[in-house]
Amino acid sequence: MSDVALRANGLQKHFGGLKAVSDVSIDVHVGEIHAVIGPNGAGKSTLINLLSGELFVTAGAIKLGDTDITRLAPDRRARRGLGRAYQKTTIFPKFTVHENVRLAAQARSPKPLRMFGHVRNNADVHDRTAQAIGKAGLTPRTHIAAEQLSHGEQRQLEIAMVLATDPRIILLDEPLAGMGQSEARGIIDLIASLKNGRAVLIVEHDMDAVFELADRLTVMHDGHVIATGSPQEVRMHPAVRTAYLGDHGDAA
Secondary structure, three states: OOOOEEEEEEEEEEOOOEEEEEEEEEEEEEEOOOEEEOOOOOOHHHHHHHHHHOOOOOOEEEOOEEEEEOOOHHHHHOOOOOOEEEOOOOOOOOOOOHHHHHHHOOOOOEEEEEEEEOOHHOHHHHHHHHHHHHHHOOOOHHHEEEHOOHHHHHHHHHHHHHHHHOEEEEEEEEEOOOOOOOOOOHHHHHHHHOOOOOEEEOOOOOOHHHHHHOOEEEEEOOOOOOOEOOHHHHOOOOHHHHOOOOOOOOOO
């Protein structure tokens, strides 16, 4: 079994009387893509927000490797190796691809606030910037302003920015949202390559993409986990077929 990059135990998140997430446990291993699926309102977005630190848990614990990050803010989780790409791209439109990725790489440097001084002489920042741009397939677009990129390329840029922080685990929130088939194909291939040397947790509604990408699946319904396993195990799980696929066992 590969190393556990992230482990969450007994997570709960209550908004008043609403239990958005209830006793959810999940672990994500280095070298795998772990997808979280479920109907609208299942608690997927709340879960990813709890893992990234956008929300704090009502109860439960989250570990990044052996480090408890349950009460850490998002920036402190990022500096410990947790990267996240959002459903809505969070890039600097007027900056070039290189400038966007360089700033992300600099955020993991020892003195991240020295934005325009010694960073130009920081070989580590330059190396991570170039490697991330290349990994995301954007080398030919290095000096193009982000606002001039297509929607798919902007998603590639956001992933490059995450890669530049040298994460141990990457959280992807609906990375294929709003894409046509050709752009989605490129992003699927990019996501598939991300698990080499790291872990990936993905929330995505495109089931064809999910079953192509995922090594393991966790299925949520009404804030609970109802199944976890391989794609084939999840496909055949009776609770999943009823709650998620709408299969009530009726004859065809």
